[in-house]
Amino acid sequence: MMSSNTASSSAGVAGSADSAAPRRNSKKPKYSRFTQQELPACKPILTPRWVISAFLLVSVVFIPIGVASLFASRDVVEIVDRYETECIPLDNRTDKVNYIQTPGDKSCNRTITVPKRMKQPIYVYYQLDNFYQNHRRYVKSRSDAQLRDNSSASETSACKPEDMINGKPIVPCGLIAWSLFNDTYSFSRNNSTLVVNKKDISWKSDREHKFGSNVYPTNFQSNETLIGGASLDPTKPLSEQEDLIVWMRTAALPTFRKLYGKIEVDLEADDVISVTLQNRYNTYSFNGKKKLVLSTTSWLGGKNDFLGIAYLTVGGLCFFLALVFTLVYLVKPR
């Protein structure tokens, strides 16, 4: 029986016996460390010394970092004021959705006390809970091309159902823009207004490259019956609509904070700040919370103990493991 592997060489190239032998010889491989699988190799094995020192090293590095980040997080002064229930008049609290959906003045006054001295800049955030900016229908409902350049205003295919109105494209289209957050806050301390700087609250790269300076809002929120969130000033180009730019950076988590503005004066401890806010945004239909957050910042960002605690835990565990392994090794080497 012949096997098929002779097939390719069978017809023409098969040589005579005499020529076959040298031909096979010439196939003799050249010696190289790679072909012989003899490349010089380092072969570490898990010796107790190596493993214990690795764990010790990790704990030695992690515990200080943990402490440092915990301190950084503790240094951050953060004021959180949850207002979504408080800002509804007592009579309306049984039907909050109805209240928020009926037009009218929805202003609300809140007072907050500064617990500790806060150095400027103080970031003003609004925090939404149970708001799924990462929902698939929502997160895709935008048109980057349209935002970038006014010549592609009609590229709204991804924006359904907020793509067109009366056959004209909506700019900016899509659910994200349509549901733009529209509560507003104004701050005053001792009856003097605290200026909230709303410039440069968005990413510089977004202003310059993602939102065009020649793109103006058109047909936006023009459908009276279906107004979602805030409306935009049609005279300002999108690159200057920073609230929109911030909002359009969708959050990965259902609880998120978005920058509202910056207070560029220091706040002293026990300062009482009164906030006048317009409570317009509907989070009531899905029981979402609304919070106003004033926060300073550290090298690690805002107040977040997670990293510090996690580092301390991991470092501590590593130290513990190193200790256990050492003890076990001393008692029973193998």
Added chain:
Amino acid sequence: MKRYVYINDDESARDLYCDNRISNRKYTLLNFIPKNLGEQFSRFMNQYFLLIACLQLWPLITPVNPASTWGPLIFIFAVSATKEAWDDYNRYLSDKKANEKEVWVVMHGLRKLVQAQDIHVGNIIWLRENDEVPCDLALIGTSDPQGVCYIETAALDGETDLKTRVIPSACMGIDSELLHKIKGVIECPSPDKDIRRFDANLRLFPPFLDNDVCPLTIKNTILQSCYLRNTEWACGVAVYTGNETKLGMCRGVPEPKLTAMDAMIDKLTGAIFVFQIVVVIVLGIAGNVWKDTEANKQWYVKYPEEGPWFELLIIPLRFELLCSIMIPISIKVSLDLVKSLYAKFIDWDNGMIDQETGTPSHATNTAISEDLGQVEYILTDKTGTLTENKMIFRRCCINGVFYGNDSGDALKDVELHNAVSSGSPDVIHFLTIMAICNTVIPIKAKTGDIFYKAQSQDEDALVRAAAWLHMVFVNKNANILEIKFNASTIQYEVLETLEFTSDRKRMSVVVKDCQNGKILLLTKGADEAILPYACPGQQTRAFFEAVEQYSQLGLRTLCLAWRQLKEDEYEEWSLLFKEANSTLVDREWRIAEVCQRLEHDLDILGVTAIEDRLQDGVPETIETLRKAGINFWMLTGDKQNTAIQIALSCNFISPEPKGQLLLIDGKTEDEVRQSLERVLLTMRITTSEPKDVAFAVDGWALEIALKYYRKAFTELAILSRTAICCRVTPSQKAQLVELLKSCDYRTLAIGDGGNDVRMIQQADIGVGISGREGLQAARAADYSIGKFRFLKRLILVHGRYSYNRTAFLSQYSFYKSLLICFIQIFFSFISGVSGTSLFNSLSLMAYNVFYTSIPVLVSVLDKDLNEETVMQHPQILFYCQAGRFDFIMLSTLFFQILCIIFYNFFICGDVSLEIRLIVGQWSLNSQYQFLNRLLNPSTFAGWFGRSLFHAIVVFVISIHAYAYEKSEMEEVSMVALSGCIWLQAFVVTLETNSFTILQCIAIWGNLASFYFINWIFSALPSSGMYTIMFRLCRQPSYWTTVFLIVAAGMGPILALKYFRYTYRPSKINILQQAERLGGPILSLGSIEPQPRPILEKEVSPLSITQPKNRNPVYEPLLSDSPNTRRSFGSGAPFDFFQTQFRLSSSYSRNKDN
């Protein structure tokens, strides 16, 4: 179907049969794309990915850009297609070379030089010395006046000796000029692939003398790809052309062999697919519930009141797409790549070059290297495989007188020389048979020396020995043989040659003494094929004793016999023989039958004994591989005693009292059954004893056992670690392989000759020894090696490394795909179960095909242990050998394990212990052997758990560290992705045993390139992740998060691994420590083959009721009288032949045993 070839007819046959254009190509330019695509899509995995890719084109459900699947899919298809195209192009080039070769062809009565592809059936082709034959020809003329020519068939069957071919009798004496005008018709069968048969008839048209039908055999043909040698010219009629030649018909795509590893990977893929479907269904339901209860309140999502009819399907389909990456698309390509590298390593290995002939080892089949590491049974041929197949004439017994018994070399025995010089007629006849009863061709060199070209090494040894004893076979001129004895020259005319077949086990020649005109039948063959046919009254006892004595010494014996024929007896028989020779149907069987009529009443002259030395290193190799837990079976055509002797001398079986050999014999069903039961009982009893028990069976008993007692024999096969099967035919060899395979054992068959080809093709792995018997076995095999001893290196080094590497590579591929998929699933729980993808399309695409595949590809350089250590401690091969599973059990096990992981992982920590318990129990229950392998559901569950754990670490840390004001989608996604990539690098590092510079570059270079690539994309304003990576890299919190992920992810794994390594070490770990620290090796001796659960169950103490029946190793085989042995006597002599012939489709070569 027959074909009629009209010789030299320029018109009629032209369109009937194809021309001589050879095409080995699989594709043409036009059909390449559809055909190749069709082939690729016949794989389930590819169909699956195509479906996924098509679903992704539907924007409503796709979570990511369709490019994330199309890209890798197209890439992978392009790689496979390019490889195919390149192979096909090379085939095209070699075809072209063969097709455009110029040959002399007679056209319209004139000789012309035309291209080989223009040859048509019926053309007359002229060949000169050393020309290659362009198509299958029926000879009609040669330069030799006797009509003989010599050809070399090395390219066809690998045999390097010269073969004679003769022109048919009808064409005898036709003048070479007339040959141009010859007309006639050849009636021949339709093309087939049997290169040893050509049963045709020739009839020449007037005016050419003979109007009779003249039979044609393979002797009258020269086949494509042979070379014409020692002949000035030859010419023949093209009978088969192009792809219809015998060689062309032999080509064909062999069944692709699937390794145990591939099967396991496929099963795991299947299990993951099931898991994926479950996840999709669960999440799909959860998603729809969420949508109905929650999403309507989330006004900003703006779900329409009334959805389309398929609305319920949308979310499950989205999850299906999201989870599709669970099955790694790149695994097939990665595996193909590393497998071809394994094969290259085998080709390159300097340690496996046969220094004598300079033959390197070669892996023909590049896809099954892992199987080498999982071999459980090796079935080996004896002659030429264990032995050198270098025959030396050692002893003989002529008419009851033993020669060479004292010195061990009959050629140096003075008594024999005396007997020769005294001219004793028996001795002369004996020597004559040695010299001329063969197919050897003597070639006179210019120096006057005579060389012999022999197909059979035994014949070569006999002719040489005869020459040494002054009976020199000098010349063979057509049918005239010339022998020089002392000073006189004797001539014989060969009348007929009754060829050797492995079923007849003898060959004869009918010669006419030219001096006195006596017609003699000279026969040589195996004892049982000769001695029963002794003429009545002759005492054969002495010969039986001689045969037995020699075979106990491990020598190969041949009996020589002769008979003088009467003229009329010969004439009568000759007609029958001619008729048998010209039959078209069952010719071989008919010939055997006719031969039988002549070969009887023989006058036995004596017995020759030929030594076949063991190859170097055979005992060591067998011992090492035996220690590695591999069971050996020896399948040989040789006699039982010879086989047992060889087996003893090469450590195959141990002598008493350490070993015990049980014989299964018997001539009838009952005897065989009793014998089988007795052996089986002994075998069951002794399994608990530390004793090597082996059984030996001969071909006849095997035939019965396989036919009637297959179940008992199968049990025996499972119980016995060693077996010797003697007197087996090629098809029985293949049946035995089949039997072991049906018990789900990984078998390796090794052999060197044409009679091993079927077994080699049948086995999971076929290894051919490119030895003296030509390359036939080596060509049919998956691996060809020069010497038996290289098998050790092939299995222990290459097989084991390949297995380890593939085990890591495949499980790692699943791990990384599962990791990213789990993160996506977790993310869906915080994104309203809506099927949002956390990662962007680009990252997903690059993750599977680029970021994670390069570091793991260099794991082909990983070596857990040095080659020397493996060779010294072959026991660790146990870690590779196969456990057995089937799919349903696997999936139930899979979910069992899954539950354990979910519930216990965080509570107990050491989940693998639990799993091992369950798996162990489960495997015991289901009677399945379970060895600690590197790729099995248990290890896979470990990787599964690891990916789940890592996914949790990555996900929890990144969403908590990047919470609140930092929870920007793109950023969180890149943090999570970086975490994955960093973990990958550390996982590969931890799992690598030896780091070469290439591995370091690949692992850390890959990490660097991850950042580099992402920086590039972060610099493109149009990309979604513009500036993201720059922003992240500037944030201290990014780096602290990544390092936290690494420490939290790797810490427990390192601790667990260290704990196991130090306190629950596997044997591999112990050897690693010993090897690298130079310490003593502790407790390695304790590695013993774990008794298989199946055995323990069946060996119930109650079954030991009968006393042990121990047969001695040396059971005299021929002590009983010859007529109780299987007989070819006149009773029903040909039933056996008939069944044999039907069974074997490949006819054995002219070779004893």
